[in-house]
Amino acid sequence: MNMLKLTQEGTRKLENELQYLKKRKKEFRNSPEKDFIMSRMEEIERVLSSSITWPVVREAADFVEAGSTITIEETVYKERYTYTIVHPYEADPRDNMISVHSPIAKAAIGKTVNTLICVQVPAGENLTYNIIDIQNC
Template identity: 75%
Template sequence: MAMLKLTQEGTRNLEKELQYLTKRKKEFRHSPEKEFIQSRMAEIEDILSQSSTWPIVREPGYFVEPGSAITIEETVYKERYTYTLVHPFEADPRENMISIESPIAKAALGKAVYSTFSVRVPLGDNLTYTIIDIQNC
């Protein structure tokens, strides 16, 4: 399996969850949730063993890649959005962290600043965006 790249925060959150589950494991030893806790712990351990952490420092980037923080502008309404493209384990749209497997991220990956890309939305229309800024680790 390829090396996973996680943000500093994502790595920290997984480590905290693993610690929490380890402490709670004894409480659930006679509960139906025991299997869930054991499988989740194994999943987190597997993720952490196969991952590396992106550095905090960001520099202007030339191309969108996993880990990039991108600012895009919708071409019709001129609304701007900033997203960080992360591994699906870390995706949290409320924090503007979107999965590299999301439609916007897939369309933006590999593109340069001022490139335009389109994303098909459920109603069948296309939304078009221009990349305004790229910050890479």
Template identity: 75%
Template sequence: MNMLKLTQEGTRKLENELKELSKRKREFRHSPDKDFIINRMNEIESLLSRSLTWPVVKESGYFVQAGSTVTIEETVFHERYTYMIVHPFEADPRENKISVHSPIAKAALGKTINTTISIQAPNGSELIYTIIDIQNC
């Protein structure tokens, strides 16, 4: 069984959701949503039992991995973007948290600083970035 890596925020959200569902389980015992709630509780318990929580402190990393905060620079316009690579459950582009399954994460995983990565855009063009910083747990 593979261990999942979750941020402290992600672990806390799952634990809070589980507590809330547990409190409300009685309310739903005669509801058509009962099965959904029980299944969701089982899913959360399974996720938590197979997960590790990343520490808050980050330090310079040698290569990109799940849990890394990576800064990339677009090679033409020199715009910089910083993303945290997280489990798909926690992905939230508005908070710059991208899934390990996203194109950027897939291209960056295992790479080091000053490595150039390319991503195929949906329109067929190629986006090229350079990894300029890596922070790992």
């Protein structure tokens, strides 16, 4: 079985949510959401038991993989973006943490620095980016 890779922050959030749900389990006993809450607890326990936590220290890497922090530059307007590619459980675009299933991550995984990637966005157009930097834990 492949181990899921979670950031330290992602692991901490899941552990805190699980502890919160466990503490309030008795309150949920007669709640209509009981089944949902129990399945959420099982899901979190399953994720945590089959995951490893990335260390905080990051260093230059040869290619993009889950856990990489990448800096890309849009080829037309030269705008730069930095994203960390994470497991879907901790994806949060507001914090520049994108899912491995996102279009940018799918295009970048396995690529190296100075590689052009083409990303088709939902509106149908294609955006081209150059991978400027890759940092892995």
